[in-house]
Amino acid sequence: MDKLEVYRKEIDAIDDEILKLLNQRMEIVRNVGILKQTSRTAIYRPEREKQILDRLKSANIGLLKPSAIDAIFLEVFAVSRTLEFPEKIAYMGPEGSYTHQVAESRFGAMGNYIGVNSIEAVFHVLQNKEAKYGVVPIENNTEGAVGTTLDCLGKFDSKIVAEIYMDIHHSFATACEDIKDVQVIYSHPQGYNQCRRFLEEHFLLGVEFIPTKSTAEAAKKAHENPKSAAICSHIAAKLYNVPVLFETIEDNLANRTRFIILSDFKNTKGLKNKTSILAKTANKPGGLVEFLQTFQAQNVNLTKIESRPTKERGFQTVFYMDFEGHIDDENVQKVLEENKERYDIKWLGSYICGGE
Secondary structure: OOHHHHHHHHHHHHHHHHHHHHHHHHHHHHHHHHHHHHHOOOOOOHHHHHHHHHHHHHHOOOOOOHHHHHHHHHHHHHHHHHHHOOOEEEEEOOOOOHHHHHHHHHHOOOOEEEEEOOHHHHHHHHHOOOOOEEEEEEEEOOOEEOHHHHHHHHHOOOEEEEEEEEEOOOEEEEOOOOHHHOOEEEEOHHHHHOOHHHHHHOOOOOOEEEEOOOHHHHHHHHHHOOOEEEEEOHHHHHHOOOOEEEOOOOOOOOOEEEEEEEEOOOOOOOOOEEEEEEEEOOOOOOHHHHHHHHHHHOOOOEEEEEEEEOOOOOOOEEEEEEEEOOOOOHHHHHHHHHHOOOOEEEEEEEEEOOOO
16 A cells, blocks of 8 residues: 555545544534524624634644634534524625625525625615624725615614624626727726726726626626626636636725624623724714713723714714724723713624724
């Protein structure tokens, strides 16, 4: 027996042991699922999964990198959740969108997904109990906040239960052999704006631009029109069989988008938490400053503040805020208690920091 065959037999034996242990894990998972359903506890617990991943990475002394441990065990978690209790996940876009990709990164390839055509539709699906979880973008480090998501957080009751940061890379996909033959460019407006330098360098700013609801829809339309191109993800181009002519065409190579997972439960505290709120402050000089000073007094670190119009009569503003801490932390409670009579505050969720 040659050395390669010896190695293969050793790998087969290890794989058999892994399969045996995974089945043992799933037996316990099924029992956990029964307990959770009896007590009406949420199946998806981001803080618990984070604890497991942190523990495994701390104990790791082998060749696996932390990112590999994440990739392997997030899929194990996803399979486990499906076994515990299969629940639906709504996301914005057709199959192959960036949001779909993010949803799969947390809920796995076996997840029961519902693709809808807008951010607001995700919130509607959750409100109507047609899905347990929803995934939407909330901000991009190039284009800023996603206004529709902030508005929907104010209109609907779904809570933020997790956040995910994802690197966003755009490709230029077309069936045209020569870029000069492209007559139409399809893209989500945000994706188009993030690639203007590439478009200018290749004399494409004068080509007709047709906006789409998602970059995946752009790839689908480019597949249907042989004289067109799409600015889309590599995954979407592959899904709709549109050749990629140029990869990574975005102006900002550090382009990242923050996504949030929505549901209807309250997370327990983890090691590093973030809380989000909407606040309508007093419409008077210094009203916002007074509000912010209460955070400073309680040593609560604000990490983001974004204004949005209330869309009511006049020009009133509501502020979206992120800050460190959990809603149950004593200092956070003091801030909210001190301001609840003076300001209109809506708690949007407390969750594990996703890491930027």
